[in-house]
Amino acid sequence: MSARIPVLDGRHVLLGVSGSIAAFKAVALASKLTQAGALVDVALTRGAAELIRPLSFQAITHRPVYSDPFELPEDSEIGHVTVGRRAELVLVAPATAHTIARLALGLADDFLTTSVLASTAPLLIAPAMDAGMYDHPTVQEHLARLRARGAVIVEPASGHLASGLEGRGRLAEPEVLLEAACAVLGRTGDLAGWSLLVTAGGTQEPLDPVRFVGNRSSGKMGFAIAQRARDRGAQVTLISGPSALPDLYGVRMIRVTTAREMYQAVAAELPASDALLMAAAVADFRPEHAAEQKIKKSGAELVIRLVPNPDILRETRGIDGRRGRPIRVGFAAESQDLIANSRAKLEAKDLDLVVANDITQPGSGFEADTNRATLLSCDGLEELPLLPKTVLADVILDRVLALARARQR
Ligand SMILES: Cc1cc2nc3c(=O)[nH]c(=O)nc-3n(C[C@H](O)[C@H](O)[C@H](O)COP(=O)(O)O)c2cc1C
The missing domain is CATH 3.40.50.10300 (CoaB-like)
Incomplete structure (x- = not known):
């Protein structure tokens, strides 16, 4: 039975991955999106590139992985503007406190944030952070700002965190993020x-x-x-x-x-x-x-x-x-x-x-x-x-x- 999902089949999704310990889960998400038929471009922040290698994504999506806006992949002439503009959905998962702040403020200091500004696609954000960071007023203020601009936030779950603490901040599971991508892309x-x-x-x-x-x-x-x-x-x-x-x-x-x-x-x-x-x-x-x-x-x-x-x-x-x-x-x-x-x-x-x-x-x-x-x-x-x-x-x-x-x- 085909795992293709009609609402995702052939659609361009920009998957932004930032420097959270949960970045490894984004590989499973990229795989699910690709199996569903989506054309997944991955943009890694500098933090993410410290935690996970571009090759992990490339091997799954069979497409280039972008990181530094000043360095184009060898086999591609495509820059942040093209990637941002062709995206039909931008999904940032995991989204760190730092990347959420950059998106809320409209900073454009790496490939992902620059592409988001160039994009008119719906923005789906899946925060992941440890030790009470998610409940910090600054993070909540930034999320409220993004929500007010139409972004959809997939709330993190509560449970065991990488630090050993319990609390709210676990990245939503890839299955849930796949569903969220379908729901947002399907709105029209x-x-x-x-x-x-x-x-x-x-x-x-x-x-x-x-x-x-x-x-x-x-x-x-x-x-x-x-x-x-x-x-x-x-x-x-x-x-x-x-x-x-x-x-x-x-x-x-x-x-x-x-x-x-x-x-x-x-x-x-x-x-x-x-x-x-x-x-x-x-x-x-x-x-x-x-x-x-x-x-x-x-x-x-x-x-x-x-x-x-x-x-x-x-x-x-x-x-x-x-x-x-x-x-x-x-x-x-x-x-x-x-x-x-x-x-x-x-x-x-x-x-x-x-x-x-x-x-x-x-x-x-x-x-x-x-x-x-x-x-x-x-x-x-x-x-x-x-x-x-x-x-x-x-x-x-x-x-x-x-x-x-x-x-x-
Ligand atoms: C091992 C490790 C795990 C981290 N996990 C998180 C996390 O889950 N959430 C978060 O907001 N920051 C986390 N950080 C901190 C971010 O990586 C740091 O704030 C960085 O500046 C984020 O940059 P970026 O958002 O551009 O990737 C982690 C750092 C390290 C070293």
């Missing part, structure tokens, strides 16, 4: 201005404090939709049942446990949305009573009475979104009579689109990274091939956008 995508409400994962219906009735949904489909929608410029709220997947950068996350909690969250968020994509596998039933204490075995059989949960799509039929009736997308995971059951769902729940998949097919269903789906709408039926869930997410979003545009006409 075709879904800009749209507000999407996505659900993901299964729900857990408690039986007692330690047991629940649940299902095998991993959340991958809903998370993929939220991620791709964000990368295309949408404002996304993701309501997720319990899932091992981490929060998505740039997506408003609401974590819930039960079907009733998910229903309440959907009903509360829908009025601020333009479309609802219900990818969650919501439990149809819950135990009538959840025991307060752990149920003990007694040798006798245990009978659990299940009662129906609210049907979220059915219950939210009358709720208007930001621009009137929202586009409503349901998901049907079936093990038999796929098309008949999905068509019934389309009509009964007043949906615009049903994404139907036969969970008995190889490579489809709950825990897989792929899915073979059939799309049903009032216009008919479209059978899709086996696709990575991320690619399927884009196809679904294409259809949602087409439905929304058709309605605007």
